[in-house]
Amino acid sequence: MCHGVYIMDISDNTIKRICSIFGSLSAMEKRGVEFVSSKELAGYIGSTEYTVRKDISILGVTGYTRRGYEVSGLKKELECKLNLSKKKKACIVGLGRLGTALLDYEKFQEDGFEIVAGFDCSINRIERLNTHIEVFQISYLKDTIQQRSIELGIIAVPAKSAQEVADDLIEAGVKGILNFAPVKIGVPKHIIYLEMDFTNALRFIAARSSL
Amino acid sequence: MCHGVYIMDISDNTIKRICSIFGSLSAMEKRGVEFVSSKELAGYIGSTEYTVRKDISILGVTGYTRRGYEVSGLKKELECKLNLSKKKKACIVGLGRLGTALLDYEKFQEDGFEIVAGFDCSINRIERLNTHIEVFQISYLKDTIQQRSIELGIIAVPAKSAQEVADDLIEAGVKGILNFAPVKIGVPKHIIYLEMDFTNALRFIAARSSL
Numbered sequence: 246m247c248h249g250v251y252i253m254d255i256s257d258n259t260i261k262r263i264c265s266i267f268g269s270l271s272a273m274e275k276r277g278v279e280f281v282s283s284k285e286l287a288g289y290i291g292s293t294e295y296t297v298r299k300d301i302s303i304l305g306v307t308g309y310t311r312r313g314y315e316v317s318g319l320k321k322e323l324e325c326k327l328n329l330s331k332k333k334k335a336c337i338v339g340l341g342r343l344g345t346a347l348l349d350y351e352k353f354q355e356d357g358f359e360i361v362a363g364f365d366c367s368i369n370r371i372e373r374l375n376t377h378i379e380v381f382q383i384s385y386l387k388d389t390i391q392q393r394s395i396e397l398g399i400i401a402v403p404a405k406s407a408q409e410v411a412d413d414l415i416e417a418g419v420k421g422i423l424n425f426a427p428v429k430i431g432v433p434k435h436i437i438y439l440e441m442d443f444t445n446a447l448r449f450i451a452a453r454s455s456l
Numbered sequence: 457m458c459h460g461v462y463i464m465d466i467s468d469n470t471i472k473r474i475c476s477i478f479g480s481l482s483a484m485e486k487r488g489v490e491f492v493s494s495k496e497l498a499g500y501i502g503s504t505e506y507t508v509r510k511d512i513s514i515l516g517v518t519g520y521t522r523r524g525y526e527v528s529g530l531k532k533e534l535e536c537k538l539n540l541s542k543k544k545k546a547c548i549v550g551l552g553r554l555g556t557a558l559l560d561y562e563k564f565q566e567d568g569f570e571i572v573a574g575f576d577c578s579i580n581r582i583e584r585l586n587t588h589i590e591v592f593q594i595s596y597l598k599d600t601i602q603q604r605s606i607e608l609g610i611i612a613v614p615a616k617s618a619q620e621v622a623d624d625l626i627e628a629g630v631k632g633i634l635n636f637a638p639v640k641i642g643v644p645k646h647i648i649y650l651e652m653d654f655t656n657a658l659r660f661i662a663a664r665s666s667l
Contacts, residue, residue: 257502257664258469264659272640289640291468327663335658342557347654349553351615352638356655358662397661404562421661423654427563429483429500437665439657443558443634444567446650447546448475450608450632451569452538453468454648 255303262300263323265290270320271356282313332359334395336419338383338410339402340365340374343425347401348376358397362389366406383410390417397421404428466514473511474534476501481531482567493524544569545606547630549594549621550613551576551585554636558612559587569608573600594621601628608632615639 269289273281283297290297298309301319304326308318324330335353337344340363347353348363363380365371371380381389389395398414400407400422407426414422421437424430432438480500484492494508501508509520512530515537519529535541546564548555551574558564559574574591576582582591592600600606609625611618611633618637625633632648635641643649 257660260663261656261660264656264663265653267659268653268656269640327659329659329662333658333662342553342560346553346557350638350654352655353658356659358655358658396665397658399658420665423657423661427561429480437661439661441652441654441657442476442479443561443652444563444569445472445475445479446634446652447544447564447569447608447610448478448538448540448567449468449472450634450648450650451540451544452471452475454607454631455539 259300259303260327262290262292262296263304263327266297266300267320267323267327267329268356270316270323273316274320278316280310280312280314281316281319283309285313329357332357333397334359334361334393335397335399336360336362336364336386336390336395337399337401338364338386338414339400339406339426340370340380341401341403344401345374345376347399347425348378348380360399361393361395364389386413387417390414390419395419397423400424400426400430402426470511470514471538473501473503473507474515474538477508477511478531478534478538478540479567481527481534484527485531489527491521491523491525492527492530494520496524540568542568544608545572545604546608546610547571547573547575547597547601547606548610548612549575549597549625550611550617550637551581551591552612552614555612556585556587558610558636559589559591571610572604572606575600597624598628601625601630606630608634610634610636611641612636 266286269286283294287294287297306322308314335358337347337360348360353360360378363378364383364386366383368382371382374380396419398419400410402410404426407428408430411422411430411432415436424440477497480497494505498505498508517533546569548558548571559571564571571589574589575594575597577594579593582593585591607630609630611621613621615637618639619641622633622641622643626647635651
């Protein structure tokens, strides 16, 4: 039995790092690793030993031994603190190449997320799709999200439609949005929003490597 | 005429934020916006006004007026400081759905990156691909990268092949790697490495929205 923490008080950057730590622990557990030091964890997530220890202690997790953290124990604790033990339902809007790639992205299912629906505006495209996930015409978005209690929306439509899709997702009741469209979307404060900006990632690498 | 800064001294998080600021300025410039306040910029990149001002001043950029920063002037200065004015050549390895989606990702070309080659191990897949970018069988990786002076490698192969592909890219001479494969890759210190971890992004949203 574990007690969650009030994560509203923790900064976005800390939560992001803890999510990375969780991902690393997941991978280690699969490889059968039993113990991990804060130094190794820091190497995995590209941070410092001090920050890793601080992040973990912010969650009220203890249990650092001479052999390091016990991998599956720490993973279980973080899972509980971050409320990740329950499978989360998500949908994908926009079933072009990126959207269909995401539809079958192996890691989502492994890692506690269930893609329960896909949507596209083109009936032709929907009919031609070969996937085991149920796909719908976009006009069924609101009903499907409500009937299936979908909590997360993933946007993979072209930039020009992204805001409209986000508005529809929010109206339908999702709590969080992951946006792959190369455009900034405005959302109300209670919606958790994250962009996957591929260009920005490349830009970072280019700047950092001082090409 | 502008002078670059020695960005090795600046933290990764700062560089990431400055890249986001640059992306926002780019979008504003296209919409014809002339001035922007540090508060607006902070809203765009999800940071604070203070941090935005500090990040920009770290680069030695001045020019905050009563109307805010001049959008295209600031963009031009950041471009120079981050060394982004030269078009960077990149290649994509792995031409499944994600890889082909990236091959035609509209924003890369607009934003100073040129995808000059794609690689896949399957000749069948290469022959069936419909793209204006040149695609090659993976055995041509090293020669093509060297002949075309490709500096950035984008990995979109399955997890199990990602490390091998990264090793080949590094041996061929790329300076930076953007990894879309859902696995941690080890790289030498002089290589700039970034992962696009979709699951981690979803996990952050799930944790933050305390589903």
